[in-house]
Structure formats: structure tokens, C-alpha cells
Amino acid sequence: MKISIIGTGYVGLVTGTCLSEMGNKVYCVDNDIEKINDLNNNIISIYEPNLKEMVEDNQNKENLFFTNDLKNALDSSDICFIAVGTPMNDDGSANLSYVYDVASNIGKNISKEMIIVVKSTVPIGTSDKIKSIISNEINKRNIEINFDIIFNPEFLKEGNAVNDFMRPDRIIIGGGSNKTQETLRELYNTIVMNHDRLIFMDVKSAEMTKYASNAMLATRISFMNEIANICEKTGANIKNVRIGVGSDKRIGYDYLYAGCGYGGSCFPKDIRSLISVAKENDYSPILLNSVEEVNENQKNILINKIFNRFGKDLSKYTFAIWGLSFKAETDDVRDAFSIDLIKNLIDSGAKIKAYDPKAIRSFKNVFGENNNISYFKNKNEAIKDADALILLTEWKEFRLLDFEELSKNLSNNIIFDGRNIYNRKFIEENNFELYQIGC
Incomplete structure (x- = not known):
């Protein structure tokens, strides 16, 4: 055709x-x-x-x-x-x-x-x-x-x-x-x-299907993030909870990962647009409003963990960032958590050493040039003399850690894992502090 x-x-x-x-x-x-x-x-x-x-x-x-x-x-x-x-x-x-x-x-x-x-x-x-x-x-x-x-x-x-x-x-x-x-x-x-x-x-049902699909996936993410926050308060482990919940064939495992919240070009925009459509038609979308609220609040969870560990004045500290895109296998940084986190760290006086396999150019275009951010061509260059490593995107090359390289280059053996991809027992056996979400 x-x-x-x-x-x-x-x-x-x-x-x-x-x-x-x-x-x-x-x-x-x-x-x-x-x-x-x-x-x-x-x-x-x-x-x-x-x-x-x-x-x-x-x-x-x-x-x-x-x-x-x-x-x-x-x-x-x-x-x-x-x-x-x-x-x-x-x-x-x-x-x-x-x-x-x-x-x-x-x-x-x-x-x-x-x-x-x-x-x-x-x-x-x-x-x-x-x-x-x-x-x-x-x-x-x-x-x-x-x-x-x-x-x-x-x-x-x-x-x-x-x-x-x-x-x-x-x-x-x-x-x-x-x-x-x-x-x-x-x-x-x-x-x-x-x-x-x-x-x-029909046309209108098809238009709604697109919005409803994204709203459902965003809801699953916000739901698990809320459960993860309750896990932290109670001593439960969100990784174990995910296995227990996802094994139910009515639920499944997809989009049940706790983390820093959803981002990208679709979920934030489509949730807000659907909320707008509902309001224009005199309906108050209570659940959708809550999904968005949970997601916005989730952006503060990892940031607060960093503040709790290092204090609100970060002018003496440098942080290595692994991952800038909102998810792996893309260079898209629209509504990426990296933007919020890095802005908060810089506003508190910190220096940033950032690496991403594909998204550095996109991040510069969105975030702009900043003297407090340095960009590097590989992950090991980014960690040199940093006070802690912060993982924000689950690229495959970040999954297996070289503890000898990390210990040699980081000023402190501290890792903030915003994607919950690391095994706590293994990390702590190698004498590293690990901060995750809900576990």
C-alpha cells in the first residue's frame, strides 16, 4: 500500500x-x-x-x-x-x-x-x-x-x-x-x-482505550510505590511483596516495580489529560488524581534519603549519577526523575558527575548547561572522587557492580539505588551502604 x-x-x-x-x-x-x-x-x-x-x-x-x-x-x-x-x-x-x-x-x-x-x-x-x-x-x-x-x-x-x-x-x-x-x-x-x-x-471508545491503558499502567506503578512506602514504615520488603502479589495470575508482575515514580512522554501527560477530560465533563476522577499525587510525592523519597544521609547542605559533596533517561533503552528524558533529583541536589549546593549510555545530549537539551554538572563517557569515570553513587536508570551495564572499582574511586562506599536492582545482602557483604525504596 x-x-x-x-x-x-x-x-x-x-x-x-x-x-x-x-x-x-x-x-x-x-x-x-x-x-x-x-x-x-x-x-x-x-x-x-x-x-x-x-x-x-x-x-x-x-x-x-x-x-x-x-x-x-x-x-x-x-x-x-x-x-x-x-x-x-x-x-x-x-x-x-x-x-x-x-x-x-x-x-x-x-x-x-x-x-x-x-x-x-x-x-x-x-x-x-x-x-x-x-x-x-x-x-x-x-x-x-x-x-x-x-x-x-x-x-x-x-x-x-x-x-x-x-x-x-x-x-x-x-x-x-x-x-x-x-x-x-x-x-x-x-x-x-x-x-x-x-x-x-467506535471512535470514542478507541480514544478512551488509549488513555485507559496508560492510566491502568500508571496506577499499578503508583500503587506499588505506595505499598513500598508502607513497607519501609513497617519493616516489610517490597521485593518480596512483589513476588507474592505478582504470582497471582489475575495480577501478574508487569509494572509492579517500586521506584522513583513514572516519567516519560506518555504517562504524566496522558494522566493529566484524562483528568482534564473528566473535569470538563463534570466528573471528579478521585483515583486518577490520587495516582498523580502519589507519583509526585514519590519523587521526594530518594531525595529525602540523600538529605537524611548527608544533610540539607550539600555544598561539600559530589554525587555520581548513573542513568539520566526516564527508563533504559531510550534517550528520552521527558519528565525523567533525574531532572528533579539533580535540580534538588544542585540547589542544595552539590556537584554532579553524570553518565548515561544514550541520554546525555537529550538531558543537556532539557536541563540546560550548568557549571555544577560534569558529563562523562563511561560509568567508571563518573564515580571518581564522588561521595556516593546514585543509580536512576536500570541500564544493563549498571546491573553488575565492580566493588573493587567502586571502592577505589568513590570517597565513601555508599549507593542509592532508585530502581531496586541490587541485592542488599551482596552489597552489604562488600562493605557498602545501600539505600533503596521499600526494602
């Missing part, structure tokens, strides 16, 4: 690349000329395992194209995906200006019958507004063009996005005529041979 993807951010680039991998001819469109030039030279601004190689391979096969020319892309396509960002407004609602701008431009440039697939995460009812905007622009041109709107949410985990797209748990198709649904079925049959994974529903 011939497909246009409008937006070359995280979702758009992964979607376009994976669809081209299945033999479709895909035109990825963006109004950022520099970004398109970079993509045409295989310079990718995000890190996602296997993505760069797939982009290059499908460009060489002439299945994947990057362009600023929306009209040409639409003229060359039968299906158009909208995959632009919906950042959060100051009041927590979703900023839909980019989505609506794209809808307007589609209406101004569409020249033939087409299926419009909304991939961006949008509040309930937005797809109907997109349809109205496109229709109004077509009417202004005094022409008749048939098009159909589908909402097709993405369920991609950063760090595993390519695999999630190619081996999905489910594919939600919201709305559309029978003809449109069959076209989408044919498109996705190249990815999922098992038709049970294709789920058809």
Missing part, C-alpha cells in the same frame, strides 16, 4: 519505518526541513533499538521516503496517518494545535479519496473535530472528496517500540466504514496473522 505519515517524531518514525518494513511505500512528512534533511542522511534524533538500521535499510529498498512536501505525499498515498505531538498545556489538558493544523492542511491539499488514520493520542471526541476541520477545508475549495476517519492508537513502549509494533498485543481500529475497516485489516494482516488481535470499535 501507499501511505503517508505526518509527523516524524517518536510515533511517526517508528510507525512509518515498520510499515515500510512490511513492503509498503511510505512517505514520512514533516515541516521541519532540517529534520527531514537529517533523516534523508540517516541521522536520527531519537534512540530506539534497531530503528536506525531499519530506516537505512528501507531507504535503500526505496520503501521509505522523507519529505516536506505534504501535497505530493498525499497525492501519492491512499492512507494518511496523523502522528504529531499533543503536548500538555499548563492546565494539564492536551495541546491539540498541531493536530488541528495538520487536519487543516490535509483538507487544503487532499485531492482524492483517502483514509485518514489518527495515531496521535487525543482526548475523546477529537477525531470527530478532525473530520469536521478537513471537511470544512474541502468545502472551501468547492470540491467533493470522500474520506474516512479512523482512530488507531499506538501502544509502543520506548526502548521496545519496534518489537511492539511488529508483534502487538492488539491493534485497535476505531470507527470507519466496512470498506475502510477491511482496508485496515489488509494493511495489518502483514503484521498480525491472528485476526483476534484486531479489535474494531
